[in-house]
Amino acid sequence: MSETFELEMPEFEYLTYRVEENLGIVTINRPQALNALNQDVLIELAAVTEVITQDPEVKVAIFTGEGKAFVAGADIGQIADLQDVFAAREFAIMGQSVFNEIAALPVPSIAAINGFALGGGLELALACDLRVASHKARLGLPEVGLGIIPGFGGTQRLPRLVGRGRAFDLIFTGRHVSAEEALSLGLVNRVGEDALQTAKELAAAILKNGPVALALAKEAVGRGENLDLQEALEIEADLFGLACATKDMREGTRAFLEKRPAHFKGE
Ligand SMILES: C/C=C/C(=O)SCCNC(=O)CCNC(=O)[C@H](O)C(C)(C)COP(=O)(O)OP(=O)(O)OC[C@H]1O[C@@H](n2cnc3c(N)ncnc32)[C@H](O)[C@@H]1OP(=O)(O)O
Numbered sequence: 001m002s003e004t005f006e007l008e009m010p011e012f013e014y015l016t017y018r019v020e021e022n023l024g025i026v027t028i029n030r031p032q033a034l035n036a037l038n039q040d041v042l043i044e045l046a047a048v049t050e051v052i053t054q055d056p057e058v059k060v061a062i063f064t065g066e067g068k069a070f071v072a073g074a075d076i077g078q079i080a081d082l083q084d085v086f087a088a089r090e091f092a093i094m095g096q097s098v099f100n101e102i103a104a105l106p107v108p109s110i111a112a113i114n115g116f117a118l119g120g121g122l123e124l125a126l127a128c129d130l131r132v133a134s135h136k137a138r139l140g141l142p143e144v145g146l147g148i149i150p151g152f153g154g155t156q157r158l159p160r161l162v163g164r165g166r167a168f169d170l171i172f173t174g175r176h177v178s179a180e181e182a183l184s185l186g187l188v189n190r191v192g193e194d195a196l197q198t199a200k201e202l203a204a205a206i207l208k209n210g211p212v213a214l215a216l217a218k219e220a221v222g223r224g225e226n227l228d229l230q231e232a233l234e235i236e237a238d239l240f241g242l243a244c245a246t247k248d249m250r251e252g253t254r255a256f257l258e259k260r261p262a263h264f265k266g267e
Helices: 039-054 076-080 085-103 120-127 142-146 154-162 164-173 179-185 195-207 211-224 229-244 247-257
Strands: 015-020 023-028 060-065 069-071 109-113 116-118 130-134 138-140 190-192
Touching (some): 015 039, 023 039, 023 195, 039 085, 060 069, 060 120, 069 109, 076 085, 085 120, 109 120, 109 195, 116 120, 120 154, 130 195, 138 179, 154 164, 179 190, 190 195, 211 229, 211 247
Parallel strands (some): 023 060, 060 109, 109 130, 116 138, 130 190
Antiparallel strands (some): 015 023
């Protein structure tokens, strides 16, 4: 018996969400505050991540921002109101857990950085698998200028992505880097005229491939990255075994041998 799961679409105040040709596109929409992440935006980001996770139509997730910013950071007004060490710690843990959910999406995710991606905004982009930027984008972790430190994963994900030295440069100076410098640092994967269009082009290249293979490749990278090499290789071998048990594998290999494009069904 086949079961259909229907997830009710939550009402969003600070996000728009649409599904377009297998892309789940989330636009953070609080432009009057440069899309700063207050608690409500974070709650909505967690909810939309759940919607994407449950929707089999969505094969790639894209996160972007409305107006001139991607996200200009956590809401500094809310940070200023944090009363004590425990409340501040809870605030960081909440942001971290939302971004962990984004990082754990079963489909590839792309941050389409259309403008400022600062502080929590860059940390959101770092939780995505891939980052593309428009020429107007400015990226940075300026928290030390506010007397705080990055608290939504930046001190951990940035050095893992670009290396310790480059991460310390950005974290200690708090400077904003251009899209072109971000590309040379390995902080973004591509730069284009329009961030969302560039993300869609990258997604199109991803969507040609087997969806189960994409999910397994993401799982292999994610589960292996904090293990020693041998343990990680064992995970890779197990997941390779699983990939070879799929109909997509039969189709992909047969299509190659028959010199035709593959038609993957995600099975
Ligand atoms: C754990 C995570 C921690 C963090 O993320 S801490 C925050 C890190 N981020 C930052 O420090 C960036 C703060 N923002 C800025 O430095 C500037 O903005 C920009 C350079 C990004 C842009 O400057 P400009 O073009 O002059 O715009 P504008 O007038 O400053 O901003 C427009 C409205 O947006 C509000 N805003 C901008 N960023 C935030 C934010 N992160 N939290 C709360 N509000 C923000 C402003 O205050 C203002 O509002 P109004 O029009 O009412 O004066």
